[in-house]
Amino acid sequence: MTISIRALLGACALGALATAAAAETTITVATVNNGDMVRMQGLMDDFNKLHPDIKVEWVTLEENVLRQKVTTDIATKGGQFDVLTIGTYEVPIWGKQGWLVPLDDMPDSYDVNDLLPAIRKGLTVDGKLYAAPFYGESSFVMYRKDLMEKAGMEMPEKPTWSDIEKAAAAMTDKENGIYGICLRGKAGWGENAAFLTTMDNSMGGRWFDMDWKPQFDTAPWKETITRYLDLMNNYGPPGASSNGFNENLALFQQGKCGMWIDATVAASFVTNPKDSTVADKVGFALAPNKEGVDKRANWLWAWSLAIPAGTQKEEAAKTFIEWATSKHYTELVAEKEGWANVPPGTRTSLYENPKYLEAAPFAKLTLDSINAADPTHPAVEDVPYTGVQFVAIPEFQAIGTAVGQQFSAALAGQISGEQALQNAQSLTEREMKKAGYIK
CATH class of the missing domain: 3.40.190.10 (Periplasmic binding protein-like II)
Structure with missing residues (x-):
């Protein structure tokens, strides 16, 4: 019995495609339709070059709708999302309930200690970080x-x-x-x-x-x-x-x-x-x-990225979060959009960066406002x-x-x-x- 070369080549090509498809992990990210998150979606070429094995799909929603959908999904263990955009309200409550994956194993290059103390504290439960801040605000x-x-x-x-x-x-x-x-x-x-x-x-x-x-x-x-x-x-x-x-x-x-x-x-x-x-x-x-x-x-708030417990794609989700909330991402936005437009309110180093301070006339008041808000004594x-x-x-x-x-x-x-x-x-x-x- 003879098999044509074309058929053999076709079978090899299909096999290669199947292997590539098997190697690629697709994660679904639920996020809010605010400007900084929309901008991130336009900068995904950088992530794709660094991590060609991870494909990111977006679900972008208005604030009230996002909160309703991610709350329902995590409470019912729906598994619809691998990365959630949530805030300073949800993180401590959901972290205590065991609904989130701890982010206490970020690499040294991520520099967790650079996160602003007020912001980091609001995303920490029992000494463990349960979400990484994409941007912080007062x-x-x-x-x-x-x-x-x-x-x-x-x-x-x-x-x-x-x-x-x-x-x-x-x-x-x-x-x-x-x-x-x-x-x-x-x-x-x-x-x-x-x-x-x-x-x-x-x-x-x-x-x-x-x-x-x-x-x-x-x-x-x-x-x-x-x-x-x-x-x-x-x-x-x-x-x-x-x-x-x-x-x-x-x-x-x-x-x-x-x-x-x-x-x-x-x-x-x-x-x-x-x-x-x-x-x-x-x-x-x-x-x-x-x-x-x-x-x-x-007020005091941070829109942050977290991983729901039970996801089958924890490693890929962590890789994405590390990229999206890193110093590298800040520099990427600065290069493409200018220093004034980088995500604010998350890292001490940003407020020590002369390029940012010169480009952002609002930087000092932002930091003063964040530091003045006290969640433990709000009234x-x-x-x-x-x-x-x-x-x-x-x-x-x-x-x-x-x-x-x-x-x-x-x-x-x-x-x-x-x-x-x-x-x-x-x-x-x-x-x-x-x-x-x-x-």
């Missing part, structure tokens, strides 16, 4: 210097809420489509509830007293919601109850916001002339406080929880979102601020009783 004030100058005003580096209100009034020019202030209105524990929690901290308030009793019926929360609604109804953009981080970023870049109080990570996007029409007109200040209250409205009064813009208990994800929906409804004019607080108080009491925190 929050601060971004404002239009040209509009402030036109109004004959100057933004203090440490503004109060009264300063913010005066500036918002002075910069508002609705006839020309300029709104004095843009703030989060979209419902979600990590959207409007995050911002309003820090605002309440700066008014002297807290989520719970030491007996886990909700505090929405207290004076600080009343002042928080009243001031927030006054600012947004008088000086904010229309449809603000639908605006989260990305929507407000777009408005600011288009020159429609006089001021925006939000994540420090936005600084590189509002000062990038490729994307922002006001890139050369942006100033920065610390998050505000109320006169006489020694607590500012700044003026004592609290039984940790977390600055969230409460680090498993139940908070559902409670925070439900409370956020009440505040969003008040901003949309569907209910009053007073009614939103009453609803928040009763629903939080009900859930905390159900969970056994209070009788």
Whole structure:
């Protein structure tokens, strides 16, 4: 029996393809649709050259949807993802529950000790790192210097809420489509509830007293919601109850916001002339406080990469995380996009790098804001929880979102601020009783 050379060659080629396919590992990464993560997907050629045996597939989702999907997947052991983009809220809770793979064996070249202490601490459980920070952030004030100058005003580096209100009034020019202030209105524990929690901290308030009793019926929360609604109804953009981080970023870049109080990570996007029409007109200040209250409205967060326990592709997932959160990746972004656009808030060495400090006028305030946020003492009064813009208990994800929906409804004019607080108080009491925190 004879076999043609062509058939033999064809069989060899198929065999080689099968071997290559077997050697290639495909990992699925779930991530948020924020600018830094989108940029990373555009830089994957570098990873592919270094690791041709690993193929990365992306699932990129809006923040609220991402949180819902990864929480469901990890709690049910769905196995849909090999790398999760999660934050400072999830990591300690999921790490304790054994839902994440520890990252305590990163190579020396990764330099774990270079991670900013405040950020690293939030991702560590019992001395083990359970997620690697892609970028870290606090929050601060971004404002239009040209509009402030036109109004004959100057933004203090440490503004109060009264300063913010005066500036918002002075910069508002609705006839020309300029709104004095843009703030989060979209419902979600990590959207409007995050911002309003820090605002309440700066008014002297807290989520719970030491007996886990909700505090929405207290004076600080009343002042928080009243001031927030006054600012947004008088000086904010229309449809603000639908605006989260990305929507407000777009408005600011288009020159429609006089001021925006939000994540420090936005600084590189509002000062990038490729994307922002006001890139050369942006100033920065610390998050505000109320006169006489020694607590500012700044949070602490890190979008981080973690591996769900039970994945069959742990080594490939670790290889990807090591690349995406390394000094090498920072230098890659600097080379392609400029030093001002590297992922901020994760490494001490970045804030000692003269190239970065020169390119990023917001660097010092970002670091000061990160270092000033204290998750162990988030409020003026004592609290039984940790977390600055969230409460680090498993139940908070559902409670925070439900409370956020009440505040969003008040901003949309569907209910009053007073009614939103009453609803928040009763629903939080009900859930905390159900969970056994209070009788």
